[in-house]
Amino acid sequence: MKLFSFAFAALLLAGCSSVVMQEPFPDSSLTGEEMNALQGVWQLEGTVVYVNFSTNGSPVMASVEWRDGRHLLIQHDLHIAKRNDAYYLSLQNAPGEDPEGYLFAAFRPRSREMVVWGPDVAFFEHQIKEEKLKGSIRKEGKAMEIVLSSPSAQILDLIVTNAAALDYEEPLIFKKLD
Numbered sequence: 001m002k003l004f005s006f007a008f009a010a011l012l013l014a015g016c017s018s019v020v021m022q023e024p025f026p027d028s029s030l031t032g033e034e035m036n037a038l039q040g041v042w043q044l045e046g047t048v049v050y051v052n053f054s055t056n057g058s059p060v061m062a063s064v065e066w067r068d069g070r071h072l073l074i075q076h077d078l079h080i081a082k083r084n085d086a087y088y089l090s091l092q093n094a095p096g097e098d099p100e101g102y103l104f105a106a107f108r109p110r111s112r113e114m115v116v117w118g119p120d121v122a123f124f125e126h127q128i129k130e131e132k133l134k135g136s137i138r139k140e141g142k143a144m145e146i147v148l149s150s151p152s153a154q155i156l157d158l159i160v161t162n163a164a165a166l167d168y169e170e171p172l173i174f175k176k177l178d
Contacts, residue, residue, distance in 0.1 A: 019119040020101030021148040024079035024090040025156050030057070037109040038080075042174040049174075051078070061091070083160045090152065101147060106159070106166050114174040117166040121146060124165070133158065 030038070035053055042049050050062045059078040064071050076091040079102075087107050093100040107116045124146045127133040133155065135148040148155055159165040 017121045017142075017144040017146075018103070019121055019124045019146045019148065020093055020103055021090070021150075021152050021155055022101055023152045024092075024102045025081040025088055025104065025152050027058070027079050028082040030059075030080065030082075035059075038114075041177040042114060043177050044172055044174045048177070081156055083156070086160065088156060088159065102152070104155075104159075112176040114176070116172045116174065117168055119159075120165060120167045123162070124148065127158070 035057070038051050038059060039053060040051060042051065047063065051059060052062075053059055059080060061076045061078055063074050065074050066072070079090045081088045081090075087109075088104065089107060090102040090104040093103050105116050105118045107114055121144055124133070124135075125137055125144065128135045128137055128146065128148075133148055133150045135146060135150065138145045138147075
């Protein structure tokens with residue numbers, strides 16, 4: 001399984017199991033205040049990520065990774081969906097390459113922190129087995145990869161209405177540096 005030093009992706013791939021979908025969440029418009037809360041330099045342990053907004057208001061996350069004896073800039077276009085007071089993001093699993101699907105999580109900015117929760121793998125495994133979502137399950141040892149083929153809007157609706165869809169036990173907490 002491909003692992004990234006990117007902190008958001010690390011959360012979503014934690015435990016060598018992952019849940020990906022074939023398309024990103026539908027984007028929501030963000031207010032200037034929401035954009036200001038997200039924009040900046042964030043750190044989780046030794047990983048630093050930068051979040052900025054393009055001229056058309058689309059969020060972009062970047063990190064620098066050491067690979068093959070040189071620094072490499074890695075960028076992800078973020079897709080942020082708002083439902084009620086909650087935020088959900090999706091990002092391409094392998095930026096700059098053929099899409100391998102989109103990772104997703106819920107997040108909440110609070111003061112100078114960002115709390116991020118990834119999907120609960122067992123929940124999505126059950127949804128596929130019960131035929132509530134379309135997709136496939138691949139197991140290799142203890143690792144599991146779930147690839148959801150249902151529309152992302154349907155997946156988002158399911159997450160919004162089911163607290164069990166997210167792993168609230170092990171959130172990542174990013175600290176704002178700027």
